[in-house]
Amino acid sequence: MLLQIVFPPTLLHTAASVFTLISMAILGLLETGGIHLQYSKFSNTTRINVPSRVGMFLIYAPAFLAGLASFWLFPHGDVRFLFLKSAITIHFFKRILEVLFVHKFSGVMGLESTIVILGTYFTLSSIMIYAQQLTQGLPEPSIDLKYPGIVLFLIGISGNFYHHYLLSKLRAKGSKDYKIPRGGLFELVICPHYLFEILGFLGMSLISQTLYSFSVSLGSAMYLTCRSYVSRRWYLSKFEDFPKQVKALIPYVF
Template identity: 30%
Template sequence: MQWYTGNTTYDTVLTIGFAFAAFVMIGGMFAQSPYGRFTSTKIGLNLNPKLGWWLMELPATVVFAVFYLTGPDPFSPTPLVLAAIWVLHYANRGWFFPLSIRQVPGKTSSFNFSVVAAGVFVTALHGYLNGAFFSHDYLNQYSTAWLTDPRFLLGLVVYLCGFALLVHSESIVRNLRDKNDPGAAEYRIPRGGAFRLVSSPAYLGELIAWAGFALLTWSLAGVVILLITAGNLVPRAFATHRWYREKFADYPTDRKALIPGLI
């Protein structure tokens, strides 16, 4: 299948990525991934959330590094900048976020193993598609001039805005639990920041970040992860909004689920 880069292996994996994105988008209409508040103890093995998140995100770091560093052009300016953006994202998502989770003492099973398995597949796929694409520059688009291209500059601004929203929103949620007494209340209504407007600002930030990433890389690999993320997080945002409204009688009625003022 030489329809994008001309590299048979890469194009085949990219095709698999789009097929999986379609599967996630269709599946998300019928059920939520079993982790966090939507964990089901009826489905297989559940893991400690810190361990589950770390295992799920680990391939994004390892697989990316392998295929990026073994490619022919890992130390050119543009691939290095793109790799730095990748490292920024997964230093937070794959390492800081899992280690910073404040879990209820004694609660060891809130992350379903099926989620870990699916996540490992996605992050390995994601790591390969981007690590190989950056370092091989299959389409000959990543000269130094790319760093001043309007698509890169606009995409970088969009990405950084989304990333900032993601990190800030996750910080608000994390601080709902007292560091010294995380079991005092398992769930509370988050307030402040973008929570004034929507129930899931972290999901919105993640979607904005990956939209910016797709633009700044100008690659189908970026589109794949954006579609997979949307297929998972958009239905989950609506389910989370319903969950909050059902659980808390005083939940703010003017908050939307995902997009301020709209839905």
């Protein structure tokens, strides 16, 4: 069944997929244990920091450049490869635009976390692209998921942008105060932007249909699930009027 939906993986491809999945799962478990990547509400001002806007720009820019460079490095390929390169590039270009024009930052970001996330995004994107390059000329999976993947990817980035926009409207310019998010799926979950980001990565994996891309989407889902859990716990600790029926990530469920 697996080989019906993914290209046959090499041993190295499989090893990279397992390593990525385990690494991202560990990062998620560390979040639940109180060891956070230092950004947003979990930034630690006692460490070496950079301004949040600078840090967030830095973590997305290399992955965007990797996506952009892939059109030059791998100019040939099938339509699936074109869709994947486009999805990766669009995803990180959108994030850069949000950093520059949508998000309202008031704090700092840990330099160590900036480097970790920067390296992670760049590595994941580069390997996804290279893994797709290795599939060129191989027989296609018997179940073609690239077009459902495109739809899911577009839903993911659209929903993610919309909820980032809602978050940006919560805070006046220069304010450092957090508020309980309202509107959209914030009425049901505290991290709908994470939910849509997971859908976006899942869309990429359906476009790609490589084992590595599925490991990235599953690993991202595991990390963001844990991050949403601790985010909800943080809101519960900070706001006495936080609505208890609002879940962390999945409406009515979790």
